[in-house]
Amino acid sequence: xxxxxxxxxxxxxxxxxxxxxxxxxSMAPVALAFAVLNASGSTGDLGVVLAARMLPMLVFLLVGxxxxxxxxxxxVLVAANLGSALTQGAVxxxxxxxxxxxxxxxxxxxxxxxxxxxxxxxxxGVVPQLVGQARVRQANSLLGSMRNATKIFGPxxxxxxxxxxxxxPAIAFDALTYLxxxxxxxxLSLTDPLPAAEGARxxxxxxxxxxxxxxxxxxxxxxxxxxxxxxxxxxxTGTWQILGPELTKQVSxxxxxxxVLSARGLGLLVMSALMYRLAVEHLLRLGQLMxxxxxxxxxxLGARLHxxxxxxxxxxxxxxxxxxxxxxxxxxxxxxxxxxxxxxxxCDDLLSYVAIPIGQLGVGPLASAFGxxxxxxxxxxxxxAAALLPLASPAVRRLPHAHRARAGQPEPVRVG
Numbered sequence: 001x002x003x004x005x006x007x008x009x010x011x012x013x014x015x016x017x018x019x020x021x022x023x024x025x026s027m028a029p030v031a032l033a034f035a036v037l038n039a040s041g042s043t044g045d046l047g048v049v050l051a052a053r054m055l056p057m058l059v060f061l062l063v064g065x066x067x068x069x070x071x072x073x074x075x076v077l078v079a080a081n082l083g084s085a086l087t088q089g090a091v092x093x094x095x096x097x098x099x100x101x102x103x104x105x106x107x108x109x110x111x112x113x114x115x116x117x118x119x120x121x122x123x124x125g126v127v128p129q130l131v132g133q134a135r136v137r138q139a140n141s142l143l144g145s146m147r148n149a150t151k152i153f154g155p156x157x158x159x160x161x162x163x164x165x166x167x168x169p170a171i172a173f174d175a176l177t178y179l180x181x182x183x184x185x186x187x188l189s190l191t192d193p194l195p196a197a198e199g200a201r202x203x204x205x206x207x208x209x210x211x212x213x214x215x216x217x218x219x220x221x222x223x224x225x226x227x228x229x230x231x232x233x234x235x236x237t238g239t240w241q242i243l244g245p246e247l248t249k250q251v252s253x254x255x256x257x258x259x260v261l262s263a264r265g266l267g268l269l270v271m272s273a274l275m276y277r278l279a280v281e282h283l284l285r286l287g288q289l290m291x292x293x294x295x296x297x298x299x300x301l302g303a304r305l306h307x308x309x310x311x312x313x314x315x316x317x318x319x320x321x322x323x324x325x326x327x328x329x330x331x332x333x334x335x336x337x338x339x340x341x342x343x344x345x346x347c348d349d350l351l352s353y354v355a356i357p358i359g360q361l362g363v364g365p366l367a368s369a370f371g372x373x374x375x376x377x378x379x380x381x382x383x384x385a386a387a388l389l390p391l392a393s394p395a396v397r398r399l400p401h402a403h404r405a406r407a408g409q410p411e412p413v414r415v416g
Contacts, residue, residue, distance in 0.1 A: 267318020
């Protein structure tokens with residue numbers, strides 16, 4: 001029987017660092033929003049600040065992925081977290097001293113976005129190095145449980161801090177979490193570069209990016225699912241973030257939206273915990289099937305269903321989204337060569353996220369033209385179709401889960 005992953009020193013330090021860092025990250029949007037609004041009194045300023053962080057993250061993702069494959073991922077993560085601590089600390093300093101300036105805050109958040117572009121691919125690539133490919137599903141389940149718990153408690157904790165002490169101290173806490181993460185990551189024993197990385201340094205960074213993109217296009221099950229995520233994010237993210245609160249208020253009252261978000265977070269948390277022991281023959285296939293459940297809250301809103309049904313739909317959607325996320329991360333980590341994993345992951349992230357701003361900008365005019373409830377119903381239908389479309393590909397349907405339970409392990413439930 002394998003010992004618990006948390007008994008492994010490297011994974012325990014990594015898990016602790018991620019727990020602290022993600023708690024601060026989940027608190028930061030609430031704190032930053034109120035801090036900027038209180039300092040400037042302008043929603044326009046807030047839009048500029050949020051865009052200043054989002055755009056460079058998209059622009060530099062491919063560079064971040066190539067860097068994480070070229071150099072030791074521990075070094076990349078330590079440097080990125082240290083930079084994030086400095087930039088967030090500077091934002092907190094401006095707010096705490098009453099020297100708020102839109103150009104300065106936007107510039108600091110721009111740097112934060114650049115650093116995030118280096119962090120995300122390195123995080124996905126480092127997990128197989130820490131636990132071995134045989135245990136990546138369990139590692140992703142534990143990390144998913146922790147990540148989803150921070151999404152539930154972080155925003156609430158941030159709201160309490162903002163009310164009690166203001167947005168500046170809450171952002172200062174976020175900066176502190178990055179420093180704690182640096183301390184934890186520095187304890188990892190992954191000091192040697194990947195074997196392929198030494199040879200990679202004789203090539204240019206642009207060549208590395210091209211190699212990652214070529215590998216991304218070569219894998220027959222990968223790019224269809226990633227393109228699907230692009231379409232799903234296009235229709236869902238803006239609709240949920242922008243129309244969701246307003247339509248929920250019209251149907252069930254203002255307080256219901258908070259319960260809906262909590263229910264979805266609870267579904268994410270419950271399923272990520274179950275996935276630790278759930279062995280699946282075709283994990284990617286199950287993830288795509290379950291991802292279609294993410295449309296239920298949109299369809300419930302479009303049908304003007306009241307509070308109990310909407311909360312139940314959000315909970316079930318959380319269950320499905322959790323299986324999809326864990327299945328996708330595990331499939332990448334099991335089937336993509338480790339030396340290319342961060343680059344391929346960055347291509348996936350870029351394609352998946354690039355449509356989000358388009359959806360956010362387009363949903364308002366569509367709702368004005370056709371009505372919010374109709375748009376929400378239509379996006380739910382498109383979301384389901386997009387989630388199921390990759391299953392037409394045999395490469396997606398038949399991709400095996402690379403590692404089964406070994407003799408001596410507790411017998412897991414088998415699905416799919």
